[in-house]
Amino acid sequence: MLKGKSLIDPMDFSLEELEQIFNLADRIITNPKKFSHCCDGKILATLFYEPSTRTRFSFEAAMLRLGGKVIGFSEPNSSSLSKGESIADTVRVVSCYADIIAMRHPKEGAPQVASMYSKIPIINAGDGGHQHPTQTLTDLLTIRNIKGKLDNLSIGLCGDLKFGRTVHSLIKAMSRYENNKFTLISPNELKIPDYIKTEILNKNNQIFKEVLNIEDCIKELDILYMTRVQQERFINKQEYLRLKDSFILDKEKMKSAKSNMIIMHPLPRVNEIAYEVDNDARACYFKQAQYGMYVRMALILKLLGIDPDVVENEEINESEEFKLPNNIENHMKCKNTRCITSVEKHIPHIFYLSNSEKKEYRCKYCDQIYDNSEL
Amino acid sequence: MLKGKSLIDPMDFSLEELEQIFNLADRIITNPKKFSHCCDGKILATLFYEPSTRTRFSFEAAMLRLGGKVIGFSEPNSSSLSKGESIADTVRVVSCYADIIAMRHPKEGAPQVASMYSKIPIINAGDGGHQHPTQTLTDLLTIRNIKGKLDNLSIGLCGDLKFGRTVHSLIKAMSRYENNKFTLISPNELKIPDYIKTEILNKNNQIFKEVLNIEDCIKELDILYMTRVQQERFINKQEYLRLKDSFILDKEKMKSAKSNMIIMHPLPRVNEIAYEVDNDARACYFKQAQYGMYVRMALILKLLGIDPDVVENEEINESEEFKLPNNIENHMKCKNTRCITSVEKHIPHIFYLSNSEKKEYRCKYCDQIYDNSEL
Amino acid sequence: MLKGKSLIDPMDFSLEELEQIFNLADRIITNPKKFSHCCDGKILATLFYEPSTRTRFSFEAAMLRLGGKVIGFSEPNSSSLSKGESIADTVRVVSCYADIIAMRHPKEGAPQVASMYSKIPIINAGDGGHQHPTQTLTDLLTIRNIKGKLDNLSIGLCGDLKFGRTVHSLIKAMSRYENNKFTLISPNELKIPDYIKTEILNKNNQIFKEVLNIEDCIKELDILYMTRVQQERFINKQEYLRLKDSFILDKEKMKSAKSNMIIMHPLPRVNEIAYEVDNDARACYFKQAQYGMYVRMALILKLLGIDPDVVENEEINESEEFKLPNNIENHMKCKNTRCITSVEKHIPHIFYLSNSEKKEYRCKYCDQIYDNSEL
CATH class of the missing domain: 2.30.30 (SH3 type barrels.)
Known part of the structure; x- marks a missing residue:
């Protein structure tokens, strides 16, 4: 039962809860008209303490396509809230006006604080470099719907694996499904942090390997998830120039890929995928943006407890025991x-x-x- | 008959007109669904020449919850209107697109000018330090609905009583009702201006006293209206430090208050109400924000002349005579x-x-x- | 058949297509309620890479009055899109969320690029000093509806005729109709460019003359289209001061005008029309803003292929032949x-x-x- 919950961390939801969201997203994709008045009279507040137009549009379009309405701000300057009022006070006031909040904030944990004081569900739309759970939901729905499953897949993740929260979250999320194989493609400077290897991948008995360029592994992959490599991350400019082409996907490299491999990217891209690849049928990064809207529609409905078909009557069972204090x-x-x-x-x-x-x-x-x- | 009128000054409306607005607000609170399509096809323009997120959200949520729609800007930078176009021209153009305007402006009198050129009603959403009439309506509805009346009340007003327009307006408004008792709590530097005492309180035969701290009077009060004390107002920093705690409401001071006293605050607060007070049942400042939305819903309906039940047929009677020119x-x-x-x-x-x-x-x-x- | 097309250049549409849009605008003006749910479930994205509040409001009000909804940004700062993402990627993502886009951009041709990559119609809402086609549609609808025709008119265009894109577009558009007479009123520094005279006016056999002040010609005019004269355009300040009054329309000059002459202005005005003229029945510049909203309503419906009455079944006939490559x-x-x-x-x-x-x-x-x- 997701009604009334907040989504702060991509791991907040169980696999079963995720499945509920994805199933609802499928039903929306199949028959969007059926859902076009589900949120009549409901208001989403988009509190964006830093700009993120793509994410904001995705949330707003999701709510509007459900028949709901939107209030909000898109950057701190246009908001007097940024002048010293606490997150707690802000969300308690916004709770008086809206039914659900999507919050983007430069400080880690701000949406967590919001969820502790809010009467209405909070969706974390990105808190600094910390979490961005709806991006992870987007990635999962895209894979599930195009590849037909979330297990037994060979996934390449390419680019800045050291700092990329999107990649970290996706590895954590995909590690919960069985028998996935991870290929981590990055320069040495930007390798995945050790804790991801030991605490996530090893602990979940997932197979992984680290490689230094796309060519070496592309032919084995079912999914190639591209991210940006920023020059600023390199100590040495010549090293950057020597390496960068290994992490740029182009037509030539795509020749070795499987005919049904899919290319994903959280967007915006800079130059890590050449424009010539856009017309390749395997390029799925714009479809991914589309899935992002649908998964947010499903999420909003679930958190508001609205479903045109199902009457949700699940009970929350709490029977956990702890030795150390929780x-x-x-x-x-x-x-x-x-x-x-x-x-x-x-x-x-x-x-x-x-x-x-x-x-x-x-x-x-x-x-x-x-x-x-x-x- | 309020249809077509503008609201510029909190004293623009007669007691009878206020009562009509409050009664309509009550009906909305009781049965919001009934009003959720009253403004179908209507557009509110929020022209905010300076940011005020709380006020803007309150107006926008009000219009959206009535089924209406919103266009607007939230700060001058995002608006080309700020570049030299006159208020008169702006509102005449906006009148072509919208049905009602809420205007916030740093210059005193700007909404008054707007109302002189506009074909549609203007609501003053704050003009510099001058007027903020919907805050006053919010305060009155809160008192009326929680205390059950607007007369025979003992009201404490605490903080910066010299510059606080909210407090001045509330005193003017409450002085129109019978037998209220005002306790004015402020440091000497920030005492209420003389004209409020002579022209408002004395003239309306209201009882008032001035005190220097909360402890001395809290036990007598039905309402404690808190506002901020800004350090910048003090010539002398040590004086500020010596005094400031007298104007901070905390758990300890609340022990002496009546069990049904209500705490109000126009928000945002800084530190003048300790966070520990928030869980006290007498803390009404977030409820107040909720009433703010409802009173704006009622106001919008009245100015647009929309009422699902009543057919308004009142005539305007003008029979006033002046010796001096009006x-x-x-x-x-x-x-x-x-x-x-x-x-x-x-x-x-x-x-x-x-x-x-x-x-x-x-x-x-x-x-x-x-x-x-x-x- | 306009469905699915983009509007980039005011000359993109044939006279017949323009007539279809104007006829639809007329039907909307006559019976707006009939159209108030035509765009239920549709979303307009307003991508304003530079602020233009009037134009944005006009588009947004148009979409809202058709029952549609709006997402967007009003200036580059509040949008992370401005940080390096290409127009192509942006519109492909926005195409996932919205059904039609209105784009304002400081660079010439940006909306043209957008239309090449977008799955949904693009409306150019101004690209630098280049094109602003909905202003031209607004001007044409205003003339057509107030004067009853678009041909056989004597049109004066006053102000900065050298740089004013609005004036250039209107001359091009009006030159497509028969037997119009153009009077070009400007200081020597700001005369119409030669190519307008040779390629547009002469080529279409239109009569025109150039004059140096309003007084000399106002009595002959059916329409006086005013625009701003900016001091910065003059090399010499004294020359500006000597001349500027000749290009300011006031009550005195209006005495010589026909009783049914109409005054137009794209707005905002600075001081080129004295405020005293506003109450003259011939002042049509605020009505013009109103027509701007209606023509945008008609345009949106046409590009989305929505018409409550007509089932559009026209076929596109392409039988053009070129010797040189197209x-x-x-x-x-x-x-x-x-x-x-x-x-x-x-x-x-x-x-x-x-x-x-x-x-x-x-x-x-x-x-x-x-x-x-x-x-």
Whole structure:
């Protein structure tokens, strides 16, 4: 039962809940007219504390195509909210006007704070470099609908694997499905962080390998997920110039790919996919944007508890037991300067148990790791 | 009959007209669905020449929840209108597209000018430090609905009483009802202006007293209306530090308050109400924001002349007689540099008779006082 | 059949197609309620890479009054799209969310590029100083509906005739109708460019004359189209001061005008029409803004192929023959630095045959002229 929930982290939802969302998205794609008045009288507030036009359009179009309406701001300058009012006060006021909120914020954890004070569901539309869960939902729906499944796939991820939150989230999400094979394509400077390998891939018994260019692996892939390589990440400009072409997908490289491989990209691209590839039938990055709108339509309906067919009557069962306390509050402050708690002093400092064997806790807002002895 | 009127000054409406608006707001609160298509096909234009997200959201949500639609801008930068076009031309053009306008402007009197040239109703959504009438309507509806009445109440107003337009307007509005008692809580630097005491409170035979801190009076109050105290208002920083805690409401001070006292605040707050007070059942400042949306819904319906039940047939009776001329035009210019007439030279300089005994006139746009001999 | 077409240049449509749009606009003006749900479920995206509030409001109000909805941005700062993403990628993504796009862009030809990559119709809402076709449609509908015809009229055009794209487009458009007489009123510094005289007016056998002030010609005119004269255009300030009054329309000058002459202006005005003229019944510039909304309503319906009455079944007949190639691609680059091809390198360089006798080609994006030997 997703009604009334917020979506802050892409891992917030169980596989079953994800499946519910994807099934609803399918039903919308098949028969959009049936859903065109589902949200009559409902209002989405888009609170974008930094601009992200593509994401904002996707949310707004999703709500409008469900018959709902939108209020919002698209950058902090056009909003007096940015002048010193706390996130808590803002969402409590916006809760009076709207039925659901999509929030984009430069500080990690801001949407988490919002969800703690809001009477209405919060959707994290990106919090700094931290999380962007609807991008992950978009990626999953795209793969599921074009490849027909989310398991037993060979996935190449190419570009900046060190800092790319989109890639990290997709690896975490795809690792929950069986028997996927990951090929991590990046220069040495931008390799995937170790914790993704040890805590996500190994722990879930997923096969992976790291390679240094696209040519070496493209023929094995079912999916090639491209991301940008930024020159600023390289210490040495010559190194960048020597390497960059290995991470640019062009017509020539596509010759080796399977006939049903799909190319994905979270957009915007700069030059990492040559324009000549756009007309290749395997280029799916614009379809992906389309799926992004449909998955947001399904998400909004689920969080508002609206379904024209199903009467949802599921009960929440809570029977978890913990030895260590589930949360530790106000014993210390989070040390991450990008965390929302560094700017809004009134927020309770909460750390949740993230790994009971290791006695490991994390900040509720930005997921910074602390061990038990520090708290 | 409010149809076609503009709302520029909180005192524009008679007590009877206010009562009509509040009654309609009540009917909306009771049965919002009934009103959800009242404004089908109508468009609100939100012309915000300075950002005020809360106010803008409240107007937009109000119109959308009535089934209407919204066009607008939220800051001057995103609007080419700010580049030299006169208010008169702008509203005449916008009148072609929209059915009603909510205008926020940094210059005093700008909405007054708009109402003189517009074919459609103008709602003043704040003109500099001058007027903000829908905030006053919000405050009145909140008091009326939570306390059940607008008379025989003991009201404390705390904070910056010298410059706070919200407080001035609320005192003027509440002085029209019988037997209210005002407690004015502020540091000496920020005491209420004399004209409020002599011309409003004394003239309406209202009881009031001035005190220097919250503790001294909180136990007597039915309503405590909090506002911000800005450090910049103090000549002397040490004086500010010595005094500021007296004007911060916390749990401790709330212990002395009546069990049914209500706390109000126009928002945003900075630190004048401690976060620990938010969970107190007497904290009504977020409910107040909710009432703000409902009263704007009622106002929009009244000014557009839409009521699903009542067919309004009232006639306007004009039988007033004046000895002094009602208006004096173009004999002199208003001397207030914040007045809209200081920047838009084509506007007629109009002064209206504000007190016939004293032969006192005021500028039509900013309400600056002049005596008859000056005009 | 206009369904699915884009409107980039005011001359894109045949006289017959224009007539279809104007007839539909008339039907909307007569019975707006009939059209108030025509665009239910449709979304207009307003992509304004530079602010133009009047134009944006007009498009948005048009779509909303047809029952449609709007997403968009009103200036580049509030849009992350401005950060390096190509027009092609942007419109392909926006095509996933919206049904029709109105685009304003500071670079000439940007909407032309958009129309080449978009799955949905593009309306040029102004591209630099190049084209603004919906202003021309607005002007034509205004003249047609107030004067009852588009031919046999005496039209005065006053102000900056050298740089004013509005005036150039209107002359081109009106030259397609029979027996109009043009009076070109401007200081010597701002006279109409020669190509308008030779290629448009002479070629279409239109009568025209050039004069240096309004007084000399106003009595003969059926229409006086006013535009702004900017001081910056003059080399010499004293020359500007000496001349400017000749190009300001006031009550005095209006005394000589016909009783049914109409005054038009694309707005915003600065001071070229005195405020005292506004109450003259012949002042039509605010009505013109109103017609602007109606003509955009008709245009949106036509491009979306929606008509509540007519089932459109026209076939496109293409039987044109060319000796010279219709298009020349990538033989050279356009030399105009304001052209979109100067900033987006991936765009194909296309030149179209604009005059087969002269063997003259023009850039597809900015219409810069080249002769055959250059290509």
